[in-house]
Each structure stands twice: as C-alpha cells, then as structure tokens.
Amino acid sequence: MTKEQSMTEPQPDLTTMRHSAAHVMAAAVEHLFPGTKLGVGPAIENRFYYDMDIPGGITREDLPRIEEEMRRIAAEQHIFEREEVTIDGALERFRAAGQDFKVELLTDLRERGTTRVGSHEDVDVDPANVTSASLYRTGDFVDLCRGPHVKHSGEIGAFKLLEISGAYWRGDQRRPQLQRIYGTTWHSQEELDHYLWQIEEAEKRDHRKLGRELGLFMFHPYAPGEAFWLPKGTVLYQTLSDYMRRLLVHDGGYVEVRSPLLFNRALWETSGHWDKFRDNMFVLDVEDQQMGLKPMNCPGHMLVYGSELRSYRDLPLRIHDQSVLHRNEESGNLSGLTRVRQFCQDDAHLFVRPDQIESEISDLLRLVKQVYALFGLEYQMELSTRNPESYLGDLETWERAENNLRDALISNDIPYLVKEGDAAFYGPKIDIHVTDALGREWQCATIQLDYQLPERFDLTYVGDDQQRYRPVVIHRAIFGSFERFIAMLVEHYAGAFPFWIAPVQAVVLPIADRHTEHAQGVVHNLRDAGFRVELDVRRENLNHKIRDAQLQKIPYMLVIGDREAESGAAAVRTRAGENLGAIAVADVIQRFRSEIPGQTSEGSLQ
RNA sequence: GCCGACGUAGCUCAAUUGGCAGAGCAGCGGUUUUGUAAACCGCAGGUUAUGGGUUCGAGUCCCUUCGUCGGCUCCA
Numbered sequence: 001m002t003k004e005q006s007m008t009e010p011q012p013d014l015t016t017m018r019h020s021a022a023h024v025m026a027a028a029v030e031h032l033f034p035g036t037k038l039g040v041g042p043a044i045e046n047r048f049y050y051d052m053d054i055p056g057g058i059t060r061e062d063l064p065r066i067e068e069e070m071r072r073i074a075a076e077q078h079i080f081e082r083e084e085v086t087i088d089g090a091l092e093r094f095r096a097a098g099q100d101f102k103v104e105l106l107t108d109l110r111e112r113g114t115t116r117v118g119s120h121e122d123v124d125v126d127p128a129n130v131t132s133a134s135l136y137r138t139g140d141f142v143d144l145c146r147g148p149h150v151k152h153s154g155e156i157g158a159f160k161l162l163e164i165s166g167a168y169w170r171g172d173q174r175r176p177q178l179q180r181i182y183g184t185t186w187h188s189q190e191e192l193d194h195y196l197w198q199i200e201e202a203e204k205r206d207h208r209k210l211g212r213e214l215g216l217f218m219f220h221p222y223a224p225g226e227a228f229w230l231p232k233g234t235v236l237y238q239t240l241s242d243y244m245r246r247l248l249v250h251d252g253g254y255v256e257v258r259s260p261l262l263f264n265r266a267l268w269e270t271s272g273h274w275d276k277f278r279d280n281m282f283v284l285d286v287e288d289q290q291m292g293l294k295p296m297n298c299p300g301h302m303l304v305y306g307s308e309l310r311s312y313r314d315l316p317l318r319i320h321d322q323s324v325l326h327r328n329e330e331s332g333n334l335s336g337l338t339r340v341r342q343f344c345q346d347d348a349h350l351f352v353r354p355d356q357i358e359s360e361i362s363d364l365l366r367l368v369k370q371v372y373a374l375f376g377l378e379y380q381m382e383l384s385t386r387n388p389e390s391y392l393g394d395l396e397t398w399e400r401a402e403n404n405l406r407d408a409l410i411s412n413d414i415p416y417l418v419k420e421g422d423a424a425f426y427g428p429k430i431d432i433h434v435t436d437a438l439g440r441e442w443q444c445a446t447i448q449l450d451y452q453l454p455e456r457f458d459l460t461y462v463g464d465d466q467q468r469y470r471p472v473v474i475h476r477a478i479f480g481s482f483e484r485f486i487a488m489l490v491e492h493y494a495g496a497f498p499f500w501i502a503p504v505q506a507v508v509l510p511i512a513d514r515h516t517e518h519a520q521g522v523v524h525n526l527r528d529a530g531f532r533v534e535l536d537v538r539r540e541n542l543n544h545k546i547r548d549a550q551l552q553k554i555p556y557m558l559v560i561g562d563r564e565a566e567s568g569a570a571a572v573r574t575r576a577g578e579n580l581g582a583i584a585v586a587d588v589i590q591r592f593r594s595e596i597p598g599q600t601s602e603g604s605l606q
Numbered sequence: 607g608c609c610g611a612c613g614u615a616g617c618u619c620a621a622u623u624g625g626c627a628g629a630g631c632a633g634c635g636g637u638u639u640u641g642u643a644a645a646c647c648g649c650a651g652g653u654u655a656u657g658g659g660u661u662c663g664a665g666u667c668c669c670u671u672c673g674u675c676g677g678c679u680c681c682a
Contacts, residue, residue: 163676164611164676165677166676166677166678167678167679168608171678172678173678173679177608177610177678178609179609208675219674220673221672221674222672224673279680280680329681331673332607332678333679334674343682446682485682511639511640540640540644541640542640542641542642543641543644544643544645546641547643550643561640562641563641571641
C-alpha cells in the first residue's frame with residue numbers, strides 16, 4: 001500500500017471488520033437455514049463467532065456453503081445502516097421475528113439496565129444506554145447491535161470459516177445449547193494465509209503430537225486424564241523437579257515435605273474444600289469413613305504448621321511439596337497434559353508475619369522473573385482484587401493485602417494488569433499468564449495471599465511479647481503444575497529442548513562396526529561426566545542415523561569414523577545442522593558443561 | 607457433564623452406491639560396513655475402539671459403552 005492510499009483510505013480496524021463479518025455470516029446462515037435464532041456474535045482475538053440456534057443443526061460440511069453465501073452478500077456491498085429505536089420498539093420487532101434470544105437481551109436491558117451475565121459481557125447492547133437500542137441493517141438482515149461497523153458488506157476483508165462447536169446461551173449449562181461458528185478475517189489474502197499458516201505451524205508443535213513422537217508420555221483409556229511418563233519424559237520431569245528443588249531448598253530458604261494423598265473428610269470440612277471444591281474431588285469410603293484424595297496441598301501443610309508451637313523467630317516458614325494431586329475434572333474438560341486429573345505442582349506455602357508479606361512477595365516476583373527468563377517465556381502479571389460480592393474477612397485487611405501485592409509489583413518495576421473482582425474469596429492474588437505457541441494463554445505461576453486458612457486451622461505463633469498471633473499464608477507455585485508447564489515447554493521449543501533439560505543430550509553415531517569400540521568409549525566418558533548420551537549401533541548408514549537423531553531433536557550428534565577413532569575425537573554436528581568438525585572428547589565435555597545453566601556466568605543454579 | 611465431530615496395523619493414512627480390509631514408515635529375518643536428514647530384498651502385523659441391532663452381506667447404516675478432538679462450563 002502506498003503512503004497516499006493509506007492516508008486517504010484508512011482501513012477499518014480488524015475488530016470492526018470481524019464484528020461486521022459476524023453479521024454477514026449470520027445473514028448467510030439465515031438465508032440458508034430460515035428460522036435460525038441469533039444469540040450473540042462478537043469479534044475476539046484474531047477471530048469472530050456467532051452463536052445461533054439453527055433449525056436441524058449444521059455440520060462442518062455446511063461451512064463452505066455458508067462461506068459461499070457470505071461471498072455473495074459481500075459482493076453485493078450492502079450498506080450497514082444504523083437505526084436508533086426505543087427498547088419497546090426493538091422488543092416488538094424481535095418478538096415478531098421470533099428472535100427469542102434478542103428479546104431476552106432487550107428485556108434484561110430494560111429491567112436490569114445491563115446485559116451482563118457475571119463477568120461475561122454480551123456486546124449487543126450498550127449498557128450505558130437504557131432507553132433506546134441501535135439496530136444495524138445489512139440488506140435484508142437486521143441485528144440488534146451497538147456497532148460500530150464497516151461501511152458495507154464488501155469491506156469485511158479476506159475471511160474464512162474455521163470451526164463449529166457448541167456454546168450455552170449466556171454460558172449457562174441450564175440454558176439452551178447453541179451452535180457457534182468461528183471465522184477469521186483479515187485486511188488481505190496474504191494476512192489471512194499467514195494466519196492459516198500460523199495455525200498449521202502451531203498444530204505441528206502440539207505437545208500431544210510431539211509427546212508421542214518424542215516418546216515423552218502416553219495416555220491409556222483405562223486412566224483418562226492421567227499421564228504415563230515414559231523414560232524420556234521422566235528425565236525431563238525429574239530434571240525440572242530437581243532444578244526447582246535446588247532453587248527453593250538449596251538457595252531459597254525453603255524446607256521440603258512429603259505429605260499424605262488421602263485425608264479424612266473432616267480435614268476438608270475444616271479447610272472449606274468440602275463446601276467449595278467437593279465436586280472436583282475424588283471421595284472414597286474407607287471402612288465407615290469418607291476419605292478424599294487431595295486436590296491441593298494447603299490443608300495438609302496447615303497440619304504441619306500446627307504440629308508444633310511456632311515462634312515469631314521461626315517465620316517465615318516456607319514449606320515446599322511436590323506431592324501428587326488429584327482433581328476430578330469433568331471428562332469433557334480433559335485435554336492432553338494441560339488439563340489432567342492427576343498432577344504435581346511445585347507447590348509451597350509460606351507462613352509469614354504480616355510485616356514480612358511485602359518482602360516475601362518481592363522475593364517471589366524475582367523468582368518468577370528468574371525462572372521464566374531461563375526458559376525465555378513471555379508472560380503477563382495480573383493482580384486480582386476483591387470481589388465485592390464474594391469475600392471473607394474485613395475490608396481493611398483486604399485493602400492492606402492488595403496494597404502489599406501492588407507495592408511489590410511496583411517496587412520490582414513489573415508491568416501488570418488489574419483484574420477487578422477476580423480474587424479468590426479468601427484473598428487477592430497475582431497470576432502469571434504465559435503465552436504458548438498457539439497464542440493461548442496459560443495460567444502457570446500464582447501468588448495468593450490467604451488470611452482464611454490460618455483462621456480455620458487456628459494457627460498461631462508466639463510474638464516477642466508472649467502473645468499469640470495469627471500468621472498469614474502465601475500460596476505460591478512457579479511452574480504451576482509440572483504437567484502443564486512441560487506441555488508449554490514442548491510447544492514453546494517445538495520439542496527441541498535446551499541442552500540442560502533434553503532427555504537425550506547427545507547420540508554417538510559410529511559409521512561402521514569397527515568404530516563401535518571407540519564409540520562406546522566416548523559414550524562412557526560423556527556419561528562419566530554426567531551427560532545423558534545414547535549410542536546408535538544399528539546397521540544403518542550415517543544418513544539414516546542422522547535423520548533419526550534430527551527427528552528426535554537431540555542437541556548433539558557425535559560421528560565416529562576412521563579418522564575420529566584414530567585421533568580420539570568425535571565429529572560434532574548440532575541439531576541446527578552445523579558441522580563443527582572433529583573435536584577431542586575432553587573439549588566436547590567442556591562445551592557441554594558450558595551449556596548447563598549455573599555452570600556459566602549466567603547461572604541460575606549457582 | 608453438555609453440544610458437535612471422530613475412533614481402520616505401533617505411527618500416518620487408503621478401502622467406489624453396503625460386496626474379498628490395503629499402503630508407507632516402524633518391527634522381525636536376510637543382504638549391504640556405510641562420512642552428516644530415509645540402502646535393498648523378504649516376512650509378519652487386524653474380531654475395523656466396545657457391545658448390540660438392521661441386512662443375503664456392515665469398516666461403511668442404527669443404538670449402547672469407552673476414549674479422543676473442537677467448543678461451552680470450570681480451572682494448575
């Protein structure tokens with residue numbers, strides 16, 4: 001585009017285009033499936049959708065027809081005409097048209113002054129306007145909508161319909177289930193193609209696919225939602241676990257415990273989980289008692305704290321625990337490693353005096369920064385504040401707690417978003433959201449302030465004045481769950497893990513049988529130096545072995561032929577395809593050592 | 607859990623309107639001793655996820671159960 005064009009013909013913004021495309025899509029569906037009832041159709045990140053009750057329902061095969069009809073409507077360039085009407089007038093029209101969902105939205109607006117349902121906002125009606133509503137007409141299609149829109153239906157860009165799925169009306173399981181059609185639209189065909197290419201690339205990185213190809217983990221129908229960690233995946237898991245243990249226990253002033261998985265119902269009643277979390281717990285009958293598998297470590301840690309008389313001098317007490325947790329997720333919610341029924345967290349509970357909160361939070365923010373930087377992960381911090389409709393405790397405490405968190409963020413120069421009203425009922429929190437290769441956000445790390453559990457378990461410490469005081473608990477996890485974090489790492493690195501966590505760090509490739517002995521020596525030396533090295537003695541040619549090692553994304557390939565056997569070296573190839581030539585084994589070890597964080601100047605392991 | 611789609615060899619996928627279940631890779635046996643992304647020949651591999659039904663005949667049509675995927679809801 002020339003500069004001149006961009007000045008005279010500003011392109012509509014993508015959100016407006018996408019929202020307008022949703023209208024055109026709804027119009028197309030109405031043409032093809034008369035009697036369709038419309039829900040809502042907003043623009044979302046990269047895409048748009050419309051929820052509809054379509055007579056007889058549609059399948060994926062119908063999408064090309066709908067797309068074709070959209071192209072026809074686009075070609076006709078119908079103007080998006082705005083019309084301001086009274087709510088009663090609008091009600092009449094949508095009632096007459098049998099648009100029950102629109103009628104409900106308008107009724108809500110009139111009666112409650114908003115169309116909001118919980119934190120989910122429907123965008124058809126401007127909540128600031130309670131006397132009139134705006135309609136948009138495009139050809140024969142009229143929709144309740146607050147706009148804005150592009151000029152005419154020809155301006156909805158280069159689009160494609162992507163996906164079809166179910167969605168409850170207003171996100172409520174008890175309400176009718178509508179069909180949601182997803183599409184995407186962009187300024188140009190090139191941008192559309194690029195987006196479609198991105199989706200394809202992201203699919204190649206899918207941890208479920210790579211997990212199988214790289215032999216990291218598997219699932220079996222007999223254990224839905226519970227991963228089997230295969231030998232290579234176990235190395236990865238264990239390496240991360242050891243790294244975190246070292247960071248916390250060796251360097252960070254934490255102590256580690258192992259605690260029971262199965263607890264009497266009484267514990268869960270005390271902690272409040274029986275009330276709030278029962279549906280997500282596995283409960284079983286043991287003799288004449290009910291026992292629950294733990295979904296979190298916190299109640300157990302309360303018992304550990306309470307098992308001794310604690311002095312103010314003992315605080316902060318930081319208890320780390322990598323125990324197995326179970327949550328009874330609904331079957332439809334299970335997904336690869338990111339939503340499972342059994343997992344471990346790099347969990348810890350910090351028992352602190354009120355005056356220690358801010359410095360503890362600061363330390364945690366630094367820890368998050370350090371760990372995420374090591375993996376090169378992008379993240380966004382979010383401060384969740386009190387939900388006025390659901391909180392325990394007094395306002396003063398809440399205010400102080402929120403200020404503690406905010407001050408810690410500010411003093412560490414960390415940009416953050418505020419999520420008003422998103423706090424847990426027991427205290428405010430900082431969540432850390434990581435963006436993965438699919439552009440999806442995952443909540444991994446979390447830092448939560450809790451004044452309630454110490455109360456429920458009547459935890460105290462003795463102050464310097466002999467009085468009993470109540471400690472504050474900080475729940476925190478840096479990886480979150482190992483399962484989800486590994487899923488993210490797989491997609492982030494596309495399976496090409498950094499050397500220090502790679503399940504196999506190098507493979508030794510003898511060219512012919514006569515090189516096996518020297519190759520075994522090389523393997524032996526490298527293993528002695530502490531590296532994870534395999535030997536490929538198959539009677540295949542070098543090309544074949546190289547290809548297999550590349551596909552397994554092994555960081556280093558060490559080729560042993562006549563020349564290397566003679567000189568006591570290995571010809572080093574990296575998975576990036578570089579051929580570094582023959583290198584003496586001692587120098588290979590040096591090179592490997594330099595790739596372990598903590599053994600270089602940039603160390604995280606010290 | 608709900609809506610929709612899917613389930614064929616270890617993996618990736620074929621199989622005409624309902625008419626003999628097939629290929630590549632992997633595996634196994636042989637031949638080849640190989641220099642930076644797939645050597646060659648052969649063999650074996652299946653109650654088409656599961657249980658039932660319709661039919662002369664079912665991978666294909668209908669129902670059940672289980673699982674997976676995309677969403678909704680919920681969340682580490």
